[in-house]
Amino acid sequence: xxxxxxxxxxxxxxxxxxDIEKKVNLFRVTHPKADIIRLGTGDVxxxxxxxxxxxxHKAIDEMGHEATFxxxxxxxxxxxxxxxxxxxxxxxxxxHLEPSELFISDGSKSDTGSIGDILRHDNSIGxxxxxxxVYIDSNVSCGRAGELQNDGKWSNVxxxxxxxxxxxxxxxxxxxxxxxxxxxxxxxxxxVLSKNELKKWVNYALQNDTLIIFDAAYEAYIQNxxxxxxxxxxxxxxxxxxxxxxxxxxxxxxxxxxxYMVIPKEITAAxxxxxxxxxxxxxxxxxxxxxxxTSYITQRGAEAIYTPEGKEQVKANIxxxxxxxxxxxRALTEFGLRVAGGEDAPYLWxxxxxxxxxxxxxxxxxxxxxxxxxxxxGFGPSGEGYMRFTGFGKKEDCKEAIYRLRRCL
Amino acid sequence: xxxxxxxxxxxxxxxxxxDIEKKVNLFRVTHPKADIIRLGTGDVxxxxxxxxxxxxHKAIDEMGHEATFxxxxxxxxxxxxxxxxxxxxxxxxxxHLEPSELFISDGSKSDTGSIGDILRHDNSIGxxxxxxxVYIDSNVSCGRAGELQNDGKWSNVxxxxxxxxxxxxxxxxxxxxxxxxxxxxxxxxxxVLSKNELKKWVNYALQNDTLIIFDAAYEAYIQNxxxxxxxxxxxxxxxxxxxxxxxxxxxxxxxxxxxYMVIPKEITAAxxxxxxxxxxxxxxxxxxxxxxxTSYITQRGAEAIYTPEGKEQVKANIxxxxxxxxxxxRALTEFGLRVAGGEDAPYLWxxxxxxxxxxxxxxxxxxxxxxxxxxxxGFGPSGEGYMRFTGFGKKEDCKEAIYRLRRCL
Numbered sequence: 069x070x071x072x073x074x075x076x077x078x079x080x081x082x083x084x085x086x087d088i089e090k091k092v093n094l095f096r097v098t099h100p101k102a103d104i105i106r107l108g109t110g111d112v113x114x115x116x117x118x119x120x121x122x123x124x125h126k127a128i129d130e131m132g133h134e135a136t137f138x139x140x141x142x143x144x145x146x147x148x149x150x151x152x153x154x155x156x157x158x159x160x161x162x163x164h165l166e167p168s169e170l171f172i173s174d175g176s177k178s179d180t181g182s183i184g185d186i187l188r189h190d191n192s193i194g195x196x197x198x199x200x201x202v203y204i205d206s207n208v209s210c211g212r213a214g215e216l217q218n219d220g221k222w223s224n225v226x227x228x229x230x231x232x233x234x235x236x237x238x239x240x241x242x243x244x245x246x247x248x249x250x251x252x253x254x255x256x257x258x259x260v261l262s263k264n265e266l267k268k269w270v271n272y273a274l275q276n277d278t279l280i281i282f283d284a285a286y287e288a289y290i291q292n293x294x295x296x297x298x299x300x301x302x303x304x305x306x307x308x309x310x311x312x313x314x315x316x317x318x319x320x321x322x323x324x325x326x327x328y329m330v331i332p333k334e335i336t337a338a339x340x341x342x343x344x345x346x347x348x349x350x351x352x353x354x355x356x357x358x359x360x361x362t363s364y365i366t367q368r369g370a371e372a373i374y375t376p377e378g379k380e381q382v383k384a385n386i387x388x389x390x391x392x393x394x395x396x397x398r399a400l401t402e403f404g405l406r407v408a409g410g411e412d413a414p415y416l417w418x419x420x421x422x423x424x425x426x427x428x429x430x431x432x433x434x435x436x437x438x439x440x441x442x443x444x445x446g447f448g449p450s451g452e453g454y455m456r457f458t459g460f461g462k463k464e465d466c467k468e469a470i471y472r473l474r475r476c477l
Numbered sequence: 478x479x480x481x482x483x484x485x486x487x488x489x490x491x492x493x494x495x496d497i498e499k500k501v502n503l504f505r506v507t508h509p510k511a512d513i514i515r516l517g518t519g520d521v522x523x524x525x526x527x528x529x530x531x532x533x534h535k536a537i538d539e540m541g542h543e544a545t546f547x548x549x550x551x552x553x554x555x556x557x558x559x560x561x562x563x564x565x566x567x568x569x570x571x572x573h574l575e576p577s578e579l580f581i582s583d584g585s586k587s588d589t590g591s592i593g594d595i596l597r598h599d600n601s602i603g604x605x606x607x608x609x610x611v612y613i614d615s616n617v618s619c620g621r622a623g624e625l626q627n628d629g630k631w632s633n634v635x636x637x638x639x640x641x642x643x644x645x646x647x648x649x650x651x652x653x654x655x656x657x658x659x660x661x662x663x664x665x666x667x668x669v670l671s672k673n674e675l676k677k678w679v680n681y682a683l684q685n686d687t688l689i690i691f692d693a694a695y696e697a698y699i700q701n702x703x704x705x706x707x708x709x710x711x712x713x714x715x716x717x718x719x720x721x722x723x724x725x726x727x728x729x730x731x732x733x734x735x736x737y738m739v740i741p742k743e744i745t746a747a748x749x750x751x752x753x754x755x756x757x758x759x760x761x762x763x764x765x766x767x768x769x770x771t772s773y774i775t776q777r778g779a780e781a782i783y784t785p786e787g788k789e790q791v792k793a794n795i796x797x798x799x800x801x802x803x804x805x806x807r808a809l810t811e812f813g814l815r816v817a818g819g820e821d822a823p824y825l826w827x828x829x830x831x832x833x834x835x836x837x838x839x840x841x842x843x844x845x846x847x848x849x850x851x852x853x854x855g856f857g858p859s860g861e862g863y864m865r866f867t868g869f870g871k872k873e874d875c876k877e878a879i880y881r882l883r884r885c886l
Contacts, residue, residue, distance in 0.1 A: 069686035070655040070746040071597035072754045076762065083765040111548035121541040124774070125534060131732070132530040139520035139731040174583055174734075174769070181767035185618070188480035205766045209594070246479040277478035322548040323540070323773040325583075337479040345481045353485065356492040357614045358590035360583070363772055364732040365533070 075211040084201050084446040088430075095434055104434075105465045105472070107396070107457045108442035110255070112320045114388060116369070117381035120319060123372035127365040141361040144352060145172025145328070149367045152374040153328060157313070163300045169332050169348060171355060172362050172370075174325040176285050176314040180249075181206040182358070183281060183310065183329070186350045187247065187337060194226040194245035196238045198256050198447030198454070200283070203249045220449045229450040230257055236408050236417065237261070240268055244276040250299075251283035253290060256447045256456040257417040258393075258409015260295045266302050273308035279337060280309040285327075288318040288386055290412040306332040310347070317414065317460075319373045319382050326362055326370045389414050392466045393459030399470040400457075403477045416457040417444070421477065429455050437472040484620040493610050493855040497839075504843055513843075514874045514881070516805070516866045517851035519664070521729045523797060525778070526790035529728060532781035536774040550770040553761060554581025554737070558776045561783040562737060566722070572709045578741050578757060580764060581771050581779075583734040585694050585723040589658075590615040591767070592690060592719065592738070595759045596656065596746060603635040603654035605647045607665050607856030607863070609692070612658045629858045638859040639666055645817050645826065646670065649677055653685040659708075660692035662699060665856045665865040666826040667802075667818015669704045675711050682717035688746060689718040694736075697727040697795055699821040715741040719756070726823065726869075728782045728791050735771055735779045798823050801875045802868030808879040809866075812886045825866040826853070830886060838864050846881040 082090075092104065115121075130136035144150075150167045158165050173179050181202055189211045195203055204222065207213040214224030221227055226245050228238035236259045238250075250269060252261045261269075273280050282299040290297055299309045314327035321327075331351050336344040372378045393410040400407045406419040418441075420429035426443035433439045433455070444454025459466075491499075501513065524530075539545035553559075559576045567574050582588050590611055598620045604612055613631065616622040623633030630636055635654050637647035645668045647659075659678060661670045670678075682689050691708040699706055708718045723736035730736075740760050745753040781787045806819040815828040827850075829838035835852035842848045842864070853863025868875075 070600050070688035072746040072748060072756070072759065073595050073597050074748055076595055076759050077748070077754065079762055079766075081758075081762075083762070086765070113543065113546070113548070115543050115546040116537075116540045118541065121537055124537050128525075128530055128533050128537070131525045132527065134522065134524050137522070137524045137729075137732075139522070139729075141732055174772075177769040178767060186482050186485055188482050191479050202766055209763070209766060279479035320546075320548075323546075323550055323770075325769065325772045337481040339481060339483055339486070345486065347481070350481065350485050353488055353490075353492070354618070356495070357488075357611055357618060358587060360586040360734065361732075363583075363734045363775055365774065366772055 073209070076209050078208050078216060079205055087446075088440070088442065091430070091434070092440055099438075102438045104438050104440060105469045106440045106461060107466075107469055108440050108455070109458060109460055110442070111322050112317065112389075112460050113462055114320055114385045116320050116324070117373065117378055117385065119372040119375050119378035119381055120369040124365050124369040127368035131365065138364040141364055141367070143355040143359055143361050144168075145170065145362060146364070146367050149371045152371055156374045158298065158300070161298060161301060163298060165330060166333070169330055171329045171331065171351060172367060173327050173329060173359070174362050175316060176283065176312045176327040177202055179312045179327060179329040180281060180283060182354070183351070184210055184212060186347060186354055187279075190224075191246035192224055192226065194228060194241055194248040195448070196250065196254070197227040197229050197449060198444060198451035199249065200251060200255050201446060204448075227448065227450070230254075230259070231450060232406065232408075232419075235259070237265060240272050245278055247279045247281065248273065249281045249283070251285070253286040253413035254409070254415070255286065256415055256442065256444065256451065258411075258413040258415030259417070260290065260292070260412045263294065263296050263301070266296055266299060270299065270302040270305045270308060274304050278308065279335070282309050282311045284311055285314040286317055286413050287313065288382065289390060289414050291390070292412055295412055300330075307334045310335065315370050315373065319370070320385065321370070324366055324369060326366045388463070389459040391459075392461060392463060395466050396457055396459065396470065399473065403473060405477070410459070414459045418455045418457055420453050420455060423453065426452055426454060433476065437469070437476040439469055439472060482618070485618045487625060488614055488617050496855075497849070497851065500839070500843070501849055508847075511847045513847050513849060514878045515849045515870060516875075516878055517849050517864070518869055519851070519867060520731050521726065521798075521869050522871055523729055523794045525729050525733070526782065526787055526794065528781040528784050528787035528790055529778040533774050533778040536777035540774065547773040550773055550776070552764040552768055552770050553577070554579065554771060555773070555776050558780045561780055565783045567707065567709070570707060570710060572707060574739060575742070578739055580738045580740065580760060581776060582736050582738060582768070583771050584725060585692065585721045585736040586611055588721045588736060588738040589690060589692060591763070592760070593619055593621060595756060595763055596688075599633075600655035601633055601635065603637060603650055603657040604857075605659065605663070606636040606638050606858060607853060607860035608658065609660060609664050610855060613857075636857070636859070639668070640859060641815065641817075641828075644668070646674060649681050654687055656688045656690065657682070658690045658692070660694070662695040662822035663818070663824070664695065665824055665851065665853065665860065667822040667824030668826070669699065669701070669821045672703065672705050672710070675705055675708060679708065679711040679714045679717060683713050687717065688744070691718050691720045693720055694723040695726055695822050696722065697791065698799060698823050700799070701821055704821055709739075709741075716743045719744065724779050724782065728779070729794065730779070733775055733778060735775045797872070798868040800868075801870060801872060804875050805866055805868065805879065808882065812882060814886070819868070823868045827864045827866055829862050829864060832862065835861055835863060842885065846878070846885040848878055848881060
């Protein structure tokens with residue numbers, strides 16, 4: 069008989085975000101007239117930038133004529149897009165990358181979820197706590213995370229708590245770890261790493277032969293000019309770090325699906341016998357086996373983000389979301405809550421009042437204010453007692469939410 | 478230090494299709510004026526059906542307005558598409574499926590490449606030989622295929638040769654196998670399985686507790702009304718078979734990326750302790766961890782295939798490709814070659830003349846006729862001495878190719 073991969077059975081039955089939807093749906097059934105405001109969603113609400121719309125219309129017209137039709141594209145993505153990324157996201161910051169060091173994908177969940185496929189199942193991993201659950205789940209499902217312990221932590225995972233005591237900045241672990249996941253600007257805490265803090269991580273990785281998976285999905289939200297947008301702004305990072313980026317939050321591509329991963333040629337990992345193997349060609353091979361490229365239409369849409377109009381439109385959208393975050397942050401602070409993040413990221417990390425648990429705070433907000441947040445506990449043990457709010461909603465909803473929160477809190 | 482997944486290093490360095498491109502590019506450099514005809518490509522050449530173009534334009538316009546914008550979609554796909562698939566591809570053939578039994582994806586390579594993630598790494602696998610290389614490669618890279626032996630076969634893979642002796646119809650293996658891959662209509666041989674032949678496989682699976690991965694990517698090419706389009710036309714198949722389908726060859730979606738996988742609720746695999754685990758919720762969980770849904774625009778394009786205009790346009794495209802196949806088959810047979818397939822599939826399986834090897838025949842065709850075929854050896858040991866031709870080219874190229882082949886053969 070065929071046997072299942074039993075590591076999969078260790079995963080919690082439901083994806084955390086599905087659990088939230090179930091609670092909200094239950095509330096809707098019992099309160100059919102309630103006007104729910106979603107302050108927790110990680111999904112964008114503004115439409116696609118007009119430059120992308122125009123480019124995709126054009127691409128579709130090309131697909132409708134034999135002379136300009138595009139069939140299978142390169143698994144690693146089209147050079148027209150790769151070149152724009154290199155020029156605008158990297159060369160402009162003094163980072164030199166070759167086209168073959170980039171891989172266009174259908175989004176960061178695919179990339180961060182699958183990068184572990186090319187690594188051994190028993191590497192130790194380190195994560196900030198709280199953290200985006202997919203990093204953990206993808207390691208659980210291949211056995212790399214080990215076993216779930218009573219404290220809610222996995223046995224083969226080193227947790228780096230981000231708490232008020234350390235300003236939500238993770239400390240370098242005292243032991244060595246094979247693979248470290250870092251997401252900055254951070255989801256869910258909305259905090260960032262200064263150049264100095266990031267340097268510590270790169271140096272740790274260089275000294276300990278650690279691989280860093282750096283998720284920079286929210287880099288476009290950075291306002292402070294001193295905060296690094298790419299880990300490659302740090303010397304030596306190309307030897308130790310893979311960087312993921314996404315157009316989801318930059319340009320509203322959550323429903324269009326496009327992102328990319330940078331795997332520099334210098335990055336290696338070892339065989340058991342100690343031979344160093346470059347990861348770039350391994351990932352290329354992975355994509356050849358398990359992926360057939362991102363839609364041509366989508367890639368043309370992503371390319372348009374880098375036109376002068378596209379850049380302006382993206383900036384305006386980000387300004388809109390960041391305004392929401394600022395409005396919310398001011399109000400929540402005024403109501404006496406402790407709030408982190410939101411300066412260089414679309415996320416606020418809000419401590420529940422009076423030592424309430426995440427889910428209790430969630431229920432209170434849902435039932436008393438008809439507001440949906442994202443319970444911090446879903447992001448890891450150190451998220452207990454917190455709630456994630458985002459700026460991705462509509463301005464009028466943010467204002468109405470503040471009005472309701474004032475009465476509820 | 479981070480360790481690599483060493484199974485990956487067992488893969489041949491280059492993806493087979495990349496090897497062909499390298500040979501063709503070398504030829505181009507030395508013969509810059511040669512007019513190359515691609516008879517081997519698995520990629521389509523006709524533009525997208527107008528119904529799809531129109532639907533995608535509309536979807537893009539929706540994405541440009543706040544009120545109709547679509548962000549993250551369901552990982553398993555939108556119901557508007559799932560319902561059309563169920564109605565047209567299954568209910569119309571008397572097969573009852575529930576919406577939750579379907580998973581929309583970005584194409585069959587992702588599905589067949591990743592389905593092994595939810596299965597144990599040491600299940601034995603059975604494949605027809607020749608076979609689409611991705612089935613093997615995805616199993617090699619997770620260790621399931623075992624070790625490559627001197628005869629070009631993998632130690633944990635049971636090969637079922639398809640040769641002239643058995644009319645290219647694989648025989649049921651004498652031992653039991655945990656997972657069997659079947660692709661019908663077949664790539665690369667272009668042959669099909671009759672209802673009786675397919676019944677034998679379903680019965681074998683029921684008796685041996687075997688899981689069948691049934692790839693029906695080419696079902697739209699079936700002309701003979703007695704040939705099953707879906708494995709679920711066979712009684713009992715829902716207990717043992719997962720079915721993959723793709724819009725790539727049906728509607729020219731190779732560059733747009735959309736397919737789907739059916740995992741009936743009844744299908745289970747076992748834990749080591751013998752507990753039966755349904756695979757449907759496991760795959761849903763897999764997609765939640767590693768996938769974020771297929772582009773909304775793409776899914777609207779795929780939905781349009783099921784409109785009356787869409788169906789007519791798809792039929793016309795398939796007729797065009799099948800005409801090409803028929804023209805080629807007649808000519809090649811006339812030139813004295815042995816040709817299988819091409820009646821219910823867009824592929825021809827052509828035996829090289831005079832016992833020539835696949836690559837030798839490839840070189841002869843490339844250098845003497847400027848024609849590119851796909852060497853059969855790339856599809857497995859039993860493909861040696863064969864060449865795959867397809868009907869996906871342009872009619873005028875097929876006719877010119879016949880003229881050149883007549884002189885060359």
